[in-house]
Amino acid sequence: MSVEKTLQKLLRGESDANVRFDELCHLLQAKGFRMRVSGSHHIFTKAGVTERINLQREGAKAKPYQVRQVSEDTGNLQTIMKLSYEMIVWWSAEDESFVVEVPELPGCMAHGATRQAAIKNAEDAIKFWIKTAKDDGLEIPAPRGRLVFA
Helix, strand or coil, X not given: CCHHHXXXXXXXXXXXXXXXXXXXXXXXXXXXXXXEEECCEEXXXXXXXXXXXXXXXXXXXXXXXXXXXXXXXCCHHHHHHHCCCCCEEEEECCCCEEEEECCCCCCCEEEECCHHHHHHHHHHHHHHHHHHHHXXXXXXXXXXXXXXXX
C-alpha cells in the first residue's frame, strides 16, 4: 500500500485493528522519522517532534492502541501531516503582515507579524482544518508537498 493510502486509512480512523505494521513503519519513515529497533520495540523520532512513537508488531499488524496513539491521542499524525503540506508565504502590504496559504487544504490560511509567527499560525490552522474535516467526516487530502501547476 502506498504512503498516501496508509495516511488516508489512518485519518479516517475506521480500521485501527487492520493496519499493517510494515505500512505504518514505512509511513513514518517516509515522513522523515528515524527508526530505531530494540527487541520488539520500534521507536521513531524526528527533529521538531518531542514525543517518541513506540510501536510493536502483533503478527503482521500494528497494535490497535498504538495506531490510535499515532493517529488521534497524541496528535502525532497531525504533526506528520503539517510538516508535509506545502505552504506559500508572502508579505501583504495591505494587511501589514505575512500571509501563509496551504493550497492543498481549501481555505486554510493564516497570518503573522513575522514569517515565523505566520508559519506557526499556519501549522495550528492545518491541525484545526484536519480535526474539523475529520469530525465532519470529510476527506482529508494527502499532502503532496509541492504544488503542481497545469
